[in-house]
Amino acid sequence: KAIVDSLSSIFTFGLQGVATTPLQCLGLSGYVHELSFWMIFPVFVTSIVFITVVLWSGVQRERSGAEVGLLERVLPPVLQIMFVLYPLVTTAAFEGFPCYEFENDQRGWLIADVSIECYTSEHDDAMALAWIAVFIYPIGMWLCTLLLLFRTSKAITSGRSTSLSRAISFLHREYDVQCFWWELMEMGRKFLLVGLFVWQPAQGSMTQIAVGTIVAAVYLMIQLQARPYK
Numbered sequence: 001k002a003i004v005d006s007l008s009s010i011f012t013f014g015l016q017g018v019a020t021t022p023l024q025c026l027g028l029s030g031y032v033h034e035l036s037f038w039m040i041f042p043v044f045v046t047s048i049v050f051i052t053v054v055l056w057s058g059v060q061r062e063r064s065g066a067e068v069g070l071l072e073r074v075l076p077p078v079l080q081i082m083f084v085l086y087p088l089v090t091t092a093a094f095e096g097f098p099c100y101e102f103e104n105d106q107r108g109w110l111i112a113d114v115s116i117e118c119y120t121s122e123h124d125d126a127m128a129l130a131w132i133a134v135f136i137y138p139i140g141m142w143l144c145t146l147l148l149l150f151r152t153s154k155a156i157t158s159g160r161s162t163s164l165s166r167a168i169s170f171l172h173r174e175y176d177v178q179c180f181w182w183e184l185m186e187m188g189r190k191f192l193l194v195g196l197f198v199w200q201p202a203q204g205s206m207t208q209i210a211v212g213t214i215v216a217a218v219y220l221m222i223q224l225q226a227r228p229y230k
Contacts, residue, residue: 030113030116032116038088038089039089039133039136042089054074071163076170086138087195089137091195092133093133096127099118100114113126142187142191145171145187149171149180152168176227182228185222189215189219197211
C-alpha cells in the first residue's frame, strides 16, 4: 500500500492535491467538500476551454478567414480533459460508501473522512451527494460517449468523415474501424476498477484484490482476442 500511495501522484497526474490542499487552507476539509470540488471542477475547466476556444476562433477567423466549425474546436480538448478527470471523479464519488466497521461495535466511520459516522444523517447526505456524482459523471459520461459514437458510427465505418466524427476523433482514432466503440470498454473497465471496486468488495480485503485481478485478467483476454488498437 505504501508503494501504491507513493506512486499515486504519478497515476493521477498530481491532480488529487488540487482539491485537498486549497480546500484545507480555506477550512473546507472533509469528504463532502472534496467531492463537491470534483463535481464542480470539470464544469469550471470545460467552461474556460469553451470561452477560450470561442475567443481564439474569432481571432483566427479575422486573421486567415478560414472557417473551422466550433464543434471541431471545442470537443477535442473537452474530451481530453474528461478522459483525465473521469477516473478521479469516479474514485472520489465511490469513496462516499465504504466505512470502517468494528466487530465489537455497531458503529462505523467513513474511510474517506473519519469525522463522518456511518449510518447517520450526515453519512446519508454524503451518500446522496456521492450517488449524484456517480450518475452525472461515470454513468453520464459513458452514456454521452455511447451517444456520440452511435451518432457517428456510419461516418466512422464508411470513412466519410463529418464535422462531428472529426470532433470526437479522440474517442476512436486509435482503434480499428471494426472496434471504434472500444473506448466504451475502457470506460467500463475504469468504472469497475477505480470506482465500484473502491466500495465493493470490502476495501483492502483479499476478496477485493482477487475480484479486481480476475476482472483485469478477463478484460486482458478479451482485448487480446479483439485486438482493437491500430
